[in-house]
Amino acid sequence: MYSNKENVNILTSLLVKEGINKAVVCPGSRNSPIVHNLCTCPDIECFPVTDERSAGFVALGMTLADNDPVVVCVTSGSALLNVAPAAAEAYYQNRPLIIISADRPTQWIDQQDGQTIQQHQTLEPNVRKSVTLPEPHNEEEHWFCNRLINEALHATRLNGGGPVHINVPISEPLFEYNVPQLPNERKISLHPASTDDNYVYEMAADFFSGKKPMIILGQLIPEVVGNTLDAIEALKKCAVVIQEKLADDDIAPAQPTDEVLKMIGEDEAYHPDHLLYIGGTIVSKRLRQFLRKSKCKMSIVVNESGACCDTFMNATDIIQGCAEDVIGIFANETEDGKEKDFVSLWKKAFDKALAIRETINPRFSQLLAVKTFHEKMREEAIDGELFYGNSMAVRLGNIFSDQYIYVNRGVNGIEGSLSTAVGYAIAHQEEEDVYCVIGDLSFFYDQNALWNESLSPNLSILLLNNGGGGIFHQLSGLEHSPYRDSAIAAQHTTSAEGICQAHDIVYLSAHNEKELDENLDKFFNSEEGPVLLEVFTNAADDAQALRDYYQAF
Known part of the structure; x- marks a missing residue:
C-alpha cells in the first residue's frame, strides 16, 4: 500500500514512468511518506544513508555508474542544506541528480515550527530547475503538480543536463498508507x-x-571518451591534443603535460594560434596559465548550454x-591531413618527458605510493574503476x-569524494572493483560515507x-606563516584504523617502502572487502619528492 498523500503519489508514478530505478533515502518523519513510497515501489531500489551530505554524493556516484538519473530524498529543514555541496558538484559536472525534499506546509514557514525553513529555491543557482509541488485539492491543482514534476525531470536532460530540486510540502497526518496502487x-x-x-x-x-x-579535452564522462577514441586519434594527426586522465579512457601512460610545460618554459613556439576547448574542468594550473598567455587568432569553446x-x-x-x-565533426575534417610541424614539436617533447619520467625513483612519499599503486595494477593486470x-x-x-580517473572536479x-566512490561501488557491486585514492583531510571529512x-x-x-593538507606545503610563500600547519593545513595525528574497525573494513597500513610493497599485494589480493590501506608519510618529504620530480624536467 502507498501513502495517501496525492502529491507524493503523483511524484512516485512519474519517477517510475521516467525509468528512474535508484533512490538514496535519508531518515526523517516529514519525508516518511516519500521514503515509504520509494521503498514500496517494486521498480525502485532504495539505499538508506543517514548523513545527508554523504547521501547526496552517494547518489552522484550512482549517476556516474550508469549515466542515469538517481534520486536523493531528505526530510525538511537543515537536512536539505546538507545536500548543497553534492548539488553544486552535480551542476558543474552536468549529472542528473534528482533532489527530493519534504517540506512543511507554507503557512507554518517562519512561525518557529520545528524543522521549518525557506526551502523553495534554496539550492539555486546550483540546480537546473526548482519546483515546489502543491498539495492538490482539485483537478486543476493535480494538473499543476503533474506539470511541475514533468518540467523538473526534463531539466535533468536539457542543455547538457544537471541536478534538479523537487520540494514536496506534506501536511499531517503523515503515516497513512491505504492507497493500493499509484x-x-x-x-x-x-x-x-x-x-x-554545417x-x-x-x-x-x-x-x-x-x-x-591545439585541442584541450577537459573532464568528460567515460562513455563519451570511449565513443570518441578513434576520432581523438584522428585529431592527433592534425592538432596537438592535450587530455588529462579525466578525459582519457585509452589504456596508456598519462600525458606528461605539466612536465613538458616545465621543460619549455617561455618558448613561444609551443603556444597555439588556434585553440579548441571541449569538456569540463582541467586540473593543471600550469596549463591554464600557459594558455592564458597564448595569443590565439581563433579560440573555440564547446558546451551543451552555450554558456560563455x-x-x-x-x-x-x-x-x-x-x-x-x-569531436566527430572536427575529426571528419582531418582526413588525409598531413602532420603539422607543431604536432611533431609537441610529440618530441612528450616523448622526452615520458622517458625522463621512467627514470625517476622517488623517496618514500605519497608520490611513491601512487606510483607503486599503479605499477602493481599494471603488473598484475588488475581491472577496476579509479576514483x-x-x-x-x-x-x-x-x-x-594509465586509465580513466573519476574525480569530483x-x-x-574535498567533501564527498569518498561518498561518490561508495555510490558508484554500490551501483556496480556485482560488476567491477572500485579503487578510491584519497588524501587524509578528504577521507576524515567524509568518513560517514x-x-x-x-x-x-x-x-x-x-x-x-x-x-x-599536503598541498599547503607546495604553495610558495605560505611557509612564512606560523599558522600554516596548525590552522591552514589542519595538522592532525588521526588514523583510520578505528574507523575501519567500527565499519568492519579490512585495515592495512604502511610506514615505509617495504611495508608499502608488501601491503599493496595484500590490498589487491584481499579475499574480503571492503579494504583500506593507510600510507603514512611526512608532509615535508612529500613536498620535497614532488619538487625533485619536477626538477628532473
Whole structure:
C-alpha cells in the first residue's frame, strides 16, 4: 500500500514512468511518506544513508555508474542544506541528480515550527530547475503538480543536463498508507531539437587552417571518451591534443603535460594560434596559465548550454553542442591531413618527458605510493574503476595513472569524494572493483560515507595520510606563516584504523617502502572487502619528492 498523500503519489508514478530505478533515502518523519513510497515501489531500489551530505554524493556516484538519473530524498529543514555541496558538484559536472525534499506546509514557514525553513529555491543557482509541488485539492491543482514534476525531470536532460530540486510540502497526518496502487500519471515526453551542423563543419575547416592548432579535452564522462577514441586519434594527426586522465579512457601512460610545460618554459613556439576547448574542468594550473598567455587568432569553446565559459581568457567563438558530436565533426575534417610541424614539436617533447619520467625513483612519499599503486595494477593486470580525491591526490593520479580517473572536479571540493566512490561501488557491486585514492583531510571529512548499510565489498581505499593538507606545503610563500600547519593545513595525528574497525573494513597500513610493497599485494589480493590501506608519510618529504620530480624536467 502507498501513502495517501496525492502529491507524493503523483511524484512516485512519474519517477517510475521516467525509468528512474535508484533512490538514496535519508531518515526523517516529514519525508516518511516519500521514503515509504520509494521503498514500496517494486521498480525502485532504495539505499538508506543517514548523513545527508554523504547521501547526496552517494547518489552522484550512482549517476556516474550508469549515466542515469538517481534520486536523493531528505526530510525538511537543515537536512536539505546538507545536500548543497553534492548539488553544486552535480551542476558543474552536468549529472542528473534528482533532489527530493519534504517540506512543511507554507503557512507554518517562519512561525518557529520545528524543522521549518525557506526551502523553495534554496539550492539555486546550483540546480537546473526548482519546483515546489502543491498539495492538490482539485483537478486543476493535480494538473499543476503533474506539470511541475514533468518540467523538473526534463531539466535533468536539457542543455547538457544537471541536478534538479523537487520540494514536496506534506501536511499531517503523515503515516497513512491505504492507497493500493499509484495513479496512472501523464508523462510529457521531451524531444530535444536537432540543429544544422554545417556551421560546425565550416569552423572545423577554419580551425585546421591554422599553423599551430591545439585541442584541450577537459573532464568528460567515460562513455563519451570511449565513443570518441578513434576520432581523438584522428585529431592527433592534425592538432596537438592535450587530455588529462579525466578525459582519457585509452589504456596508456598519462600525458606528461605539466612536465613538458616545465621543460619549455617561455618558448613561444609551443603556444597555439588556434585553440579548441571541449569538456569540463582541467586540473593543471600550469596549463591554464600557459594558455592564458597564448595569443590565439581563433579560440573555440564547446558546451551543451552555450554558456560563455572563457577559461583561457581568449575565446572567440562558442559552439553549443555535445562533446561527442563536435569531436566527430572536427575529426571528419582531418582526413588525409598531413602532420603539422607543431604536432611533431609537441610529440618530441612528450616523448622526452615520458622517458625522463621512467627514470625517476622517488623517496618514500605519497608520490611513491601512487606510483607503486599503479605499477602493481599494471603488473598484475588488475581491472577496476579509479576514483581520486581532489587536491594532491588527483594531481598524482594524473602523473601515474594509465586509465580513466573519476574525480569530483566540478567544484573541486574535498567533501564527498569518498561518498561518490561508495555510490558508484554500490551501483556496480556485482560488476567491477572500485579503487578510491584519497588524501587524509578528504577521507576524515567524509568518513560517514562508510556509515552505510549498503557498503559494498568491491570497494578498496588507498588513504594517503601525511597528517594534514599536503598541498599547503607546495604553495610558495605560505611557509612564512606560523599558522600554516596548525590552522591552514589542519595538522592532525588521526588514523583510520578505528574507523575501519567500527565499519568492519579490512585495515592495512604502511610506514615505509617495504611495508608499502608488501601491503599493496595484500590490498589487491584481499579475499574480503571492503579494504583500506593507510600510507603514512611526512608532509615535508612529500613536498620535497614532488619538487625533485619536477626538477628532473
